[in-house]
Amino acid sequence: MTRAxxxxxxxxxxxxxGAGRGIAIELGVAGATVYCTGRTTRAQRSPLNRPETIEETAELVNEAGGTGIAVQVDHMDIEQVRALVARIEQEQNGRIDLLVNDIWGGQGELTDNHAKPFWEHDLExxxxxxxxxxxTHVITSWFVAPxxxxxxxxxxxxxxxxxxxxxxDNLFYxxxxxxxxxxxxxxxxxxxxxxxTGVAISxxxxxxxxxxxxxxxTEENWQDYYWRDPEHRHSFWLRSESPRFTGRAVVALASDPEVARWNCRTMYAEQLSVEYGFTDLNGVTPGQGIYSAAVIDGQALRREDYLPR
Incomplete structure (x- = not known):
């Protein structure tokens, strides 16, 4: 990847x-200044109680070659978002080239009886x-767009x-x-x-x-989940993507002088990888590479094909 x-x-x-961290890191690889927002810091965890922090993400951006800036923000809070964008405007002379809204906010919240009909879910x-x-997406975009x-x-x-x-399979999701x-x-x-230009990436x-x-x-031995099962029932896992793969899709779009050709569209990351020629960290294009070719040709999958190249 160049410093495009x-x-x-x-x-x-x-x-x-997750994808947010992977995107931030790849933007760092490309040389960008990246404001990394979230609710969990080293001093305070979000209700999800996960150990990852925005400071860690910013440090990973720096290590990748960019400039990472961690800012704790609850994007449901209008005043916090207002202050965030005002800070960026002041520090960057009014410049924001790219906004990536990666907030989901429902981790673990829809796993209970996910496929129940919508009227059987707790409405509130x-x-x-x-x-x-x-x-959260609307609030943040409203402040950034001007x-x-x-x-x-x-x-x-x-x-x-x-x-x-x-x-x-779930109305709310x-x-x-x-x-x-x-x-x-x-x-x-x-x-x-x-x-x-507005684009959605899946x-x-x-x-x-x-x-x-x-x-x-771990990310270093992720394919073991498939190979340790003697019946190899979890074939979907060999089509999985690292969060950095989504990040490379974002960088490809942000680097494209003709990005407006994708305006208003929703694109899979793997579709963009075919268009722009990037791969995942191990040199494989998920869904379009070794796994699909083996299934189509009836070949045996080999563990070494999924090791980093």
């Missing part, structure tokens, strides 16, 4: 872990998830799940993810006269910190 984004300023919300609780997953419009340039990306024409796709349409439509099976823990592996 050197001098550019990015805001990544939900950068504490589920509405809270919608506010966490949608309102800075982009003033400069007649900007890219607004929302991280979602799935495709626009699929249903996620589906509304959260489809809303991000529709927000991209709104950003791109309203923003087009002002040089603003990762595949993401090897987040939580997923790695669930599979009892």
């Amino acid at each position: 984004l050197e001098g550019q300023v990015a805001l990544v919300t939900g950068a504490t872990r 609780h589920r509405l809270g998830i919608l506010r966490n997953a949608v309102d 800075l982009m419009a003033k400069r007649q340039k900007g890219l607004m990306i929302g991280i979602t799940d799935g495709a626009p024409d699929m249903y996620h 589906d509304l959260c993810k489809k809303s991000v796709m529709r927000l991209a349409v709104g950003y791109g439509t309203d923003g087009k006269p002002y040089g603003i 990762p595949g099976w993401l090897r987040s910190e939580e997923m790695l823990e669930w599979a009892e592996v």
